[in-house]
Amino acid sequence: MFLAMATAYGQAAKAPAKAAPKAAAKADAPATASGPDVAVMGRVSFKGTAPVSKPIAMDSEPSCAAKHTGKVYPETVIVNPNGTLKNVFVYVKTGLEGKTFPAPQTPATLNQVGCVYEPHVLGVVVGQDLKIVNSDATTHNVHALAQVNPDFNIGQRAGAGPIIRIFDKPEATMGIVCNQHPWMKAVAHVISNPYFAVSGADGGFEIKNLPPGTYTLEALHEKYGASTQQVTVVAGKPVAVNFSFSSGQAFVPGSLKTMANVIVP
Numbered sequence: 448m449f450l451a452m453a454t455a456y457g458q459a460a461k462a463p464a465k466a467a468p469k470a471a472a473k474a475d476a477p478a479t480a481s482g483p484d485v486a487v488m489g490r491v492s493f494k495g496t497a498p499v500s501k502p503i504a505m506d507s508e509p510s511c512a513a514k515h516t517g518k519v520y521p522e523t524v525i526v527n528p529n530g531t532l533k534n535v536f537v538y539v540k541t542g543l544e545g546k547t548f549p550a551p552q553t554p555a556t557l558n559q560v561g562c563v564y565e566p567h568v569l570g571v572v573v574g575q576d577l578k579i580v581n582s583d584a585t586t587h588n589v590h591a592l593a594q595v596n597p598d599f600n601i602g603q604r605a606g607a608g609p610i611i612r613i614f615d616k617p618e619a620t621m622g623i624v625c626n627q628h629p630w631m632k633a634v635a636h637v638i639s640n641p642y643f644a645v646s647g648a649d650g651g652f653e654i655k656n657l658p659p660g661t662y663t664l665e666a667l668h669e670k671y672g673a674s675t676q677q678v679t680v681v682a683g684k685p686v687a688v689n690f691s692f693s694s695g696q697a698f699v700p701g702s703l704k705t706m707a708n709v710i711v712p
């Protein structure tokens with residue numbers, strides 16, 4: 448008992464020195480814009496208990512297992528150390544009606560590295576190239592579980608060139624899976640404007656260059672679903688918006704056609 452208390456005290460005594468550099472990344476601390484082009488910024492907080500997931504058994508694919516130094520976990524729910532939620536897709540849902548946006552010239556890229564999709568969540572604009580790259584020494588089978596756009600299911604050998612696909616219609620939460628490696632999963636969100644962001648390792652997101660106006664933002668997460676917020680963007684000053692999801696909540700359907708919740712446990 449005394450030992451346990453002494454250990455706890457020892458940890459507590461060390462805590463301030465360790466915690467100080469992280470203070471700015473606290474979930475409720477105000478976000479700081481990374482540049483003058485940031486129109487909307489915020490964080491996605493997470494309430495409740497982070498789900499516990501089992502490490503992925505990659506023994507069936509030694510060439511992929513060898514690319515990882517530690518254990519690899521499913522990325523369905525990632526709660527950051529500061530209590531925020533990673534991989535939440537935040538985009539402009541309404542307020543841009545009647546406007547059209549040229550598809551970005553640069554492709555959205557989905558890489559396969561060590562039998563893991565990078566990134567796990569990505570945004571693609573209608574008409575933009577989605578470039579799927581195989582960086583592994585094995586064959587992948589890229590299967591887009593599209594419901595609004597045509598689905599596709601394509602083998603991609605080691606060393607093969609990229610697969611390019613273009614989506615014609617908005618479609619949120621499209622699962623991309625691999626028929627060779629059942630643990631592989633990415634989530635693509637296809638939207639009709641270029642104003643979106645994905646929450647990062649501190650739960651933060653930034654939407655850049657959104658013109659002044661009033662908009663509805665929607666935040667989408669593959670397990671927890673949708674949450675919306677109204678926001679008014681003014682010139683020259685980033686507006687702060689925060690979202691929150693919780694461990695006990697049921698899946699909330701979003702406004703875009705969303706596929707049934709594909710969960711890799």
Ligand SMILES: [Cu+2]
Binds near residue numbers: 562586588626628
């Ligand atoms: Cu694969």
